[in-house]
Amino acid sequence: MPETLNAAVIGVGSMGANHARVYARMAATNLVAIADIDPEVCERVARTYKATAYSDYREMLEREKVDVVTIAVPTHLHCQVALDTMAAGIHTFVEKPLADSIANSRIMIDSSHREEVVLAVGHIERYNPAVIALKQHLETGQLGKIYQIHARRIGPFPPRVQDVGVVFDLATHELNVMEYLANAGIHSIAAEVRRTLQNAHEDLVSGIVRFDNDIVGVLDINWLTPTKIRQLSILGEKGLFLVNYLTQELWFYENRSAVDKWEGLATAGVSEGAVIKYELERVEPLRAELDAFVDAVLHGYNGLVNGEEGLRAVYLAEQLLRASSERRVIDLPPYTPIPALHKDYDGTGR
Numbered sequence: 001m002p003e004t005l006n007a008a009v010i011g012v013g014s015m016g017a018n019h020a021r022v023y024a025r026m027a028a029t030n031l032v033a034i035a036d037i038d039p040e041v042c043e044r045v046a047r048t049y050k051a052t053a054y055s056d057y058r059e060m061l062e063r064e065k066v067d068v069v070t071i072a073v074p075t076h077l078h079c080q081v082a083l084d085t086m087a088a089g090i091h092t093f094v095e096k097p098l099a100d101s102i103a104n105s106r107i108m109i110d111s112s113h114r115e116e117v118v119l120a121v122g123h124i125e126r127y128n129p130a131v132i133a134l135k136q137h138l139e140t141g142q143l144g145k146i147y148q149i150h151a152r153r154i155g156p157f158p159p160r161v162q163d164v165g166v167v168f169d170l171a172t173h174e175l176n177v178m179e180y181l182a183n184a185g186i187h188s189i190a191a192e193v194r195r196t197l198q199n200a201h202e203d204l205v206s207g208i209v210r211f212d213n214d215i216v217g218v219l220d221i222n223w224l225t226p227t228k229i230r231q232l233s234i235l236g237e238k239g240l241f242l243v244n245y246l247t248q249e250l251w252f253y254e255n256r257s258a259v260d261k262w263e264g265l266a267t268a269g270v271s272e273g274a275v276i277k278y279e280l281e282r283v284e285p286l287r288a289e290l291d292a293f294v295d296a297v298l299h300g301y302n303g304l305v306n307g308e309e310g311l312r313a314v315y316l317a318e319q320l321l322r323a324s325s326e327r328r329v330i331d332l333p334p335y336t337p338i339p340a341l342h343k344d345y346d347g348t349g350r
Helices: 014-025 039-049 057-063 075-087 102-115 129-139 166-182 256-262 285-299 307-326
Strands: 005-010 029-035 052-054 068-071 091-095 119-122 146-154 186-194 204-211 216-222 229-236 239-244 249-255 272-278
Touching: 005 014, 005 057, 005 285, 014 029, 014 039, 014 068, 014 091, 014 285, 029 039, 029 057, 039 052, 052 057, 057 075, 068 075, 068 285, 075 091, 075 102, 091 285, 102 119, 102 307, 119 285, 119 307, 129 166, 129 229, 129 239, 129 249, 146 166, 166 186, 166 204, 166 216, 166 229, 166 307, 186 307, 204 307, 249 256, 256 272
Parallel strands: 005 029, 005 068, 029 052, 068 091, 091 119, 146 216
Antiparallel strands: 146 229, 186 204, 204 216, 229 239, 239 249, 249 272
């Protein structure tokens, strides 16, 4: 494997164009080609980054020597496009969600194992400095026992998303991050969804999940809010952590009574204590994510969010929709979050 990889992007709309930009600027990659069915967009992005433009990605695969590729097409096309790129021996990065169903996710994972290529999934918040720092603080026990994780991902409706609703497009982010931070699997799910702006897919979901270690998770997600908010809070016996995904900020609100309790000064309770804002070095999560992808291709698995984790998020999304449809709490099989690449793992806990 060469130290400089030829990169390509299939689908250069909003997110795909950013992938093209990052590949063009990375020392380890050379952006050689892009493909998109919109000729005007394709030519513009190709011209900007001095790459070859293709209206048909299959022609691109035939003509170009590509080592790594990003797939940023509509979700229902992920499976077929990824099967084509992996069959060509290309290490493949798929924007989240991995696929539009558990079945297609498994097909893609099987192909990656068969072709012996890396399959990565764009769960970009895992590379947010605030999330990474929060995980480190939790592992030190700074929060003590964790009671609740509350995820709030709301904003206006994005017209570009037509083939899935908020559960697949947005909730998959939070479900993945929640299990990562809780270090435990979700064992039950309840949810309500609503279709307001469109009939085909839900644009609001409110969900309650419970983890194997008894943490309660709350999902507040919609495309109905006129301002974009991306926040996650974790409540525990020693206080509250608050993440702002957009500004990459991490705050800690101390429970003073818990501190006094540990010092033997008072009984258990809740009261306001110190407020700490952690100084974090801001990075572009997409750049960090693609750095990890390229490093995994060059040097082997490195904790990258891979196909198995992508499948798990799709599975949980399907269970959210099922819980709403059946109007009941759905119990899930036991699951332990693991750094995957286990060929016998199907993501569902079965």
